[in-house]
Amino acid sequence: MDGMTDDSVTARSEAAPQDVATSLTTGTLARRLGVSPTTLRSWDHRYGIGPAIRPDGRHRRWAPHDVAVLETMCRLTSAGVPPAEAARAARETAAGASGEDREPAGAPEPAPGAASRAAGPLPLGDVRxxxxxxxxxxxxxxxxxxxxxxxxxxxxxxxxxxxxxxxxxxxxxxxxxxxxxxxxxxxxxxxxxxxxxxxxxxxAGPAARCGGASAPGPVVLACMPGEQHTLALEALHAGLSQRGLPTRMFGSAVPAEALTAAVDRLGPAAVVLWAQARSTASLALARRVARTRWGVKGARRSPLVVPCGPGWLGRSDPGMTWPPSLKDALDTLEALYTEGR
Missing domain, CATH: 1.10.1240.10 (Methionine synthase domain)
Structure with a gap:
């Protein structure tokens, strides 16, 4: 059953009494490993990573040896090792530790390229x-x-x-x-x-202070009003911090009036406006921020407005830089602090 031959079931049923006493149910083991019971059954069926103890031929009981194999399996798959390869390595590791081949007789060979259905493989494509x-x-x-x-x-x-x-x-x-x-x-x-x-x-590095009165102000990082996606902005904040550049992070869904008030108060070198969706990418607000002026008469300055995110694609003004990647954004903003040195 579950892809195992009758000989395999018989072999597994002959476990030592002490193993029965210390064995775990499938549900208990699943909670301990952080996987679903379906995943454990799938690994058993596909890769022969199954329990040694089945006292009545039906109910799985996982002995300490089985738990050790599965812990290795989980560790390897978490490191990116394909499940079939991880299963072989887990069995070999356990066999080496015990000094004997504990792979159950009649275990099916893993299907080429097979993955655990229970794990719900994600559509990753060609990635690291x-x-x-x-x-x-x-x-x-x-x-x-x-x-x-x-x-x-x-x-x-x-x-x-x-x-x-x-x-x-x-x-x-x-x-x-x-x-x-x-x-x-x-x-x-x-x-x-x-x-x-x-x-x-x-x-992220420690927060950097701005320079003197003549030095550029900080980089303001804000999501557009109604925009809740902040992770890309957090990545940019971390990268700027690592480069020792001053930032002011305001996060998600910054109201328009709050954003313009902050720009007036801070006199930033740049204002990054994140929009994940086109519906939140307000060009009118970006232009309003770009028109902000501060400083003494004759030497007034305005911020560089940097629209970021897919919502801005094809929508920014010619004077606004739309960086396509985190590295491009970091290089663009760092140049504001290194030019003229």
Missing amino acids: RECRGLARAAVRLDAPAVEQQLATAVDAHGLVVAWQEVMLPTLHAVGRKWASSGDRYVEVEHLLSWHVSTTLRRF
Whole structure:
């Protein structure tokens, strides 16, 4: 049953009594590992990662050896290893630790390219291996693994590459899966977004102070009125902080009057206006911000308005720079502080 032969079931049923006493039910083990019971059954059926104890031939009981194999399986898939490869490595690791081949007799060979249906593979496409590990951890709601994957990506590749090639593709994949599945993946999107935001703040440098009276003011970062998506703006804030540039982060859905009042008070070198959707990209407000003036007569200045996000595509004025990537935005803004040095 579940893809195992009668010989396999018999072999598994001959487990030691002490293993029965310390074994776990499928539900208990699923909660411990942060996966669904369906995922465990699927791994058993597809890859032979199944329980050694089935006292009555029907109910699974997972012995300590089985738990160790599954813990290795989860760790490897979280690191981006394909499930079939992870299953083989997990069995080999367990066999090496015990000094014997514990792979159950009659276990089916994994189908080429097969993935756990229970894990709900995300539409990632051609991406870095880290994206696949991050996506699997997010779908399992494995918060520690998500946090570790994100930190490792930033450590290994730097903030810009980690954002553009690991975080962003995974976030987009989760968003597409959510959009095509009703509300089934909303918890995955929320968990992943929370940990991405936490990681970006953790890796941001300390807040930088502005220079003297003649130095450029800070970079104001604000979402347009009605715009709730902040993660890309948080990535830009983290990148500016790492470069030691002064910022003022206002976050989501900044009312127009509050935004213009802040610009009047701060005299910023630049104002970044984020719009995820065309419906929130108000060119009238961007022009209003661009007309702001401050300073003494004869030496008045105005901010560089930098519209960011897909909502602005093809909608900004010629004098406004629309950077297509995080690196482009960082380079554009840093130039305001390095020109003339």
